Amino acid sequence: MAISNGYLKNVFEQVQKRNANEPEFLQAVEEVLESLEPVVEAHPEYEAAGLIERLVEPERVIYFRVPWVDDNGKTQVNRGFRVQFNSAIGPYKGGLRFHPSVYQGIIKFLGFEQVFKNSLTGLPIGGGKGGSDFDPKGKSDGEVMRFCQSFMTELSKHIGADTDVPAGDIGVGAREIGFMYGQYKRLRNEFTGVLTGKGLTYGGSLARTEATGFGLCYFTEAMLKANGKSFDGKTVVISGSGNVAIYATKKATELGGKVVALSDSNGYIYDKNGIDLDCVKQIKEVERKRIKEYVNTHPEAEYHEGCKGIWTVPCDIALPCATQNELDEESAKALVANNCFAVAEGANMPSTPEAIAVFQSNGILFGPAKAANAGGVATSALEMSQNSMRYSWTFDEVDAKLKGIMEGIFEKCDSASKEYGKEGNYVMGANIAGFQKVAEAMMAHGIV
Numbered sequence: 001m002a003i004s005n006g007y008l009k010n011v012f013e014q015v016q017k018r019n020a021n022e023p024e025f026l027q028a029v030e031e032v033l034e035s036l037e038p039v040v041e042a043h044p045e046y047e048a049a050g051l052i053e054r055l056v057e058p059e060r061v062i063y064f065r066v067p068w069v070d071d072n073g074k075t076q077v078n079r080g081f082r083v084q085f086n087s088a089i090g091p092y093k094g095g096l097r098f099h100p101s102v103y104q105g106i107i108k109f110l111g112f113e114q115v116f117k118n119s120l121t122g123l124p125i126g127g128g129k130g131g132s133d134f135d136p137k138g139k140s141d142g143e144v145m146r147f148c149q150s151f152m153t154e155l156s157k158h159i160g161a162d163t164d165v166p167a168g169d170i171g172v173g174a175r176e177i178g179f180m181y182g183q184y185k186r187l188r189n190e191f192t193g194v195l196t197g198k199g200l201t202y203g204g205s206l207a208r209t210e211a212t213g214f215g216l217c218y219f220t221e222a223m224l225k226a227n228g229k230s231f232d233g234k235t236v237v238i239s240g241s242g243n244v245a246i247y248a249t250k251k252a253t254e255l256g257g258k259v260v261a262l263s264d265s266n267g268y269i270y271d272k273n274g275i276d277l278d279c280v281k282q283i284k285e286v287e288r289k290r291i292k293e294y295v296n297t298h299p300e301a302e303y304h305e306g307c308k309g310i311w312t313v314p315c316d317i318a319l320p321c322a323t324q325n326e327l328d329e330e331s332a333k334a335l336v337a338n339n340c341f342a343v344a345e346g347a348n349m350p351s352t353p354e355a356i357a358v359f360q361s362n363g364i365l366f367g368p369a370k371a372a373n374a375g376g377v378a379t380s381a382l383e384m385s386q387n388s389m390r391y392s393w394t395f396d397e398v399d400a401k402l403k404g405i406m407e408g409i410f411e412k413c414d415s416a417s418k419e420y421g422k423e424g425n426y427v428m429g430a431n432i433a434g435f436q437k438v439a440e441a442m443m444a445h446g447i448v
């Protein structure tokens, strides 16, 4: 599909010119603008207000030096970013990613997607994202701490509980959030909900750790139910083995599915008996080792080098939970050939546009990331609410709210797809439903 509406086409050409070296950002913008054609045609006032031109431009991009000293006494310098994309409906909200592949284009694509995702949750949160090209892999706890302290020393000038509330993403888990929170508190002398994903002893929410993976399964369950299907007795393949993949595995199993494969950036494991999640958690969360360790204690399982091969494992339901563009056209065709009937994205933008086209033309139920993985940020917003109230809900209370939010998101995607004559196209549904609230707020605020 290409953009045919003249106004949107012009805007996209301008975006291409201005961001020529940021292919991931262009990919994310193009998909949204394609979806918005019927909405923009129904609302000529958006063009008059330059709404789409403003929507594709971040409100603010912060780029900073992060110097730190390694265990050998050598000074290292990384790049830090925070993209405050859109605050029309609430304070900027979105994770921080620490990975060597991070550059401005990755953070901009993530920040842009976050705007629509956060809107879909129905909660008052705007969109932002940040991170660094720092690689926590192979670093000591002391090195990670010194990096996090340096990163927060600059970031603290730009964030706040009512301004911008970062959280985790790839490479940023409980350890990193703890170090950053400690530094923020020390610099500002404030105990405040400035980060989410915090530890339970200092303001974190129960169920935030599980939320993205659980939420993905709640969304998928709602999508399956609306189409007369369920997880029960189904074979499931999940890529990644980090926070999202681990808790998606847990919930998919609780819902009756059998998860037979997981991966990391080196390769994938296949266990026909169903993945032993305690073993994966020990390898990934405690020992911080590679997924191939799994076969040492599970000789009946297989390990294969290279992460792309995971999509050739026969399954009914596929949940990509690793990283952007990990599932390409060839992988999508392999899933179709093996009779996979549903794909839902736990990672951000894991399927290439060509892969999505394969799913859609083969009638595969497809839950796009903005909708399907919104459970993490939704629960972060619940953490913000609990921090403001100086109160903590129980695990079951948070989990029940999360489930309700994910079912609500599916409903929004489904009804927007129907309203615009594209029933079952949840990509369009998510983009349109996420856009509507942001657009109305931006129109109300005038040209800002």
Ligand SMILES: NC(=O)C1=CN([C@@H]2O[C@H](COP(=O)(O)OP(=O)(O)OC[C@H]3O[C@@H](n4cnc5c(N)ncnc54)[C@H](O)[C@@H]3O)[C@@H](O)[C@H]2O)C=CC1
Pocket (backbone or CB within 6 Å): 168, 169, 170, 171, 172, 173, 212, 239, 240, 241, 242, 243, 244, 245, 263, 264, 265, 266, 307, 321, 322, 323, 324, 326, 346, 347, 348, 373, 374, 376, 377
């Ligand atoms: N943590 C959260 O709450 C949320 C995360 N996400 C997205 O979910 C994805 C995963 O994030 P987390 O689980 O939080 O990160 P994580 O750092 O806990 O885990 C990432 C996992 O993906 C693996 N990985 C990285 N590149 C890979 C590749 N090319 N092939 C296979 N595996 C690969 C890593 O080895 C690691 O196991 C990312 O796209 C992130 O943006 C989306 C919504 C919320």
Ligand SMILES: O=C(O)CCC(=O)C(=O)O
Pocket (backbone or CB within 6 Å): 093, 094, 095, 096, 117, 165, 166, 167, 168, 169, 196, 348, 373, 374, 376, 377, 378, 380
């Ligand atoms: O919990 C959050 O604020 C952010 C989660 C996130 O980074 C995401 O939704 O991609």
